[in-house]
Amino acid sequence: MRNWINIALPKGRLGEKAYDIFEAIGYGCPSIHEGGRKLIFENEENGVRYFWVKPSDVAVYVERGAADIGVVGKDILLEQSSDVYELLDLGMGKCRMAVAGVKGERPDGGHTLRVATKFPNIAREFYRKQSREIDIIELHGSIEIAPILKMSDVIVDIVETGTTLRENNLEVIETVVPISARLIANKVSYKFNNASIRELCDRIAENLEKKD
Ligand SMILES: Nc1ncnc2c1ncn2[C@@H]1O[C@H](COP(=O)(O)OP(=O)(O)OP(=O)(O)O)[C@@H](O)[C@H]1O
Numbered sequence: 001m002r003n004w005i006n007i008a009l010p011k012g013r014l015g016e017k018a019y020d021i022f023e024a025i026g027y028g029c030p031s032i033h034e035g036g037r038k039l040i041f042e043n044e045e046n047g048v049r050y051f052w053v054k055p056s057d058v059a060v061y062v063e064r065g066a067a068d069i070g071v072v073g074k075d076i077l078l079e080q081s082s083d084v085y086e087l088l089d090l091g092m093g094k095c096r097m098a099v100a101g102v103k104g105e106r107p108d109g110g111h112t113l114r115v116a117t118k119f120p121n122i123a124r125e126f127y128r129k130q131s132r133e134i135d136i137i138e139l140h141g142s143i144e145i146a147p148i149l150k151m152s153d154v155i156v157d158i159v160e161t162g163t164t165l166r167e168n169n170l171e172v173i174e175t176v177v178p179i180s181a182r183l184i185a186n187k188v189s190y191k192f193n194n195a196s197i198r199e200l201c202d203r204i205a206e207n208l209e210k211k212d
């Protein structure tokens, strides 16, 4: 019986690049280019099966074993404390998690800091280490608006090019952590399917080295 390898791919900005990495090492699945609303694609010839999932759900599919491996931003792994193996830094999806606020303004240290973010656990951990008291305002997008409207003192969010901050009169105050996309594996799959996951991982690593 064929031993399928199940791969969770993040829809959105990382998706196509993530798929290209697997295609380049012989795990292609031509039907994936058909478009439409289908979410699962498989290739009988090489035994690979792809699932398109929300980026913030990739680690859940992998942790629960619905997918053997997946591609996910380090931000998600940190936020969710995912219980998975992190096999490789894929060197793409590079950005950073940062604290930002209104340009030229620095929140004073005297009162509880109001922090708007999509990443409450990362923010909490960052300020816990500084023994700073905070009030988290959890949002799901357009975080940059919160300090402009004085709803928060700062934001903790992803900064890539810095354009969103610049165009909204905000600036980085400090970097929390650099972020990039990671190849992750389910712990049980990694144990019982070790040879094939290691082989896949080594081939990707070789390809990444060639690019450097
Ligand atoms: N400018 C950026 N903004 C957001 N994420 C980025 C950026 N640059 C790189 N990334 C990385 O890409 C990953 C996926 O981002 P994307 O915007 O596609 O998903 P999302 O809309 O945040 O996810 P979800 O829909 O699950 O909330 C992030 O987790 C992060 O690691």
Ligand SMILES: O=P(O)(O)OC[C@H]1O[C@H](OP(=O)(O)OP(=O)(O)O)[C@H](O)[C@@H]1O
Pocket (backbone or CB within 6 Å): 140, 141, 142, 143, 144, 157, 158, 159, 160, 161, 162, 163, 164, 165
């Ligand atoms: O530094 P930049 O290159 O401008 O990228 C950073 C922006 O991109 C992300 O937002 P996204 O586009 O995912 O929209 P969102 O507001 O819905 O989170 C992130 O939350 C920042 O707002």
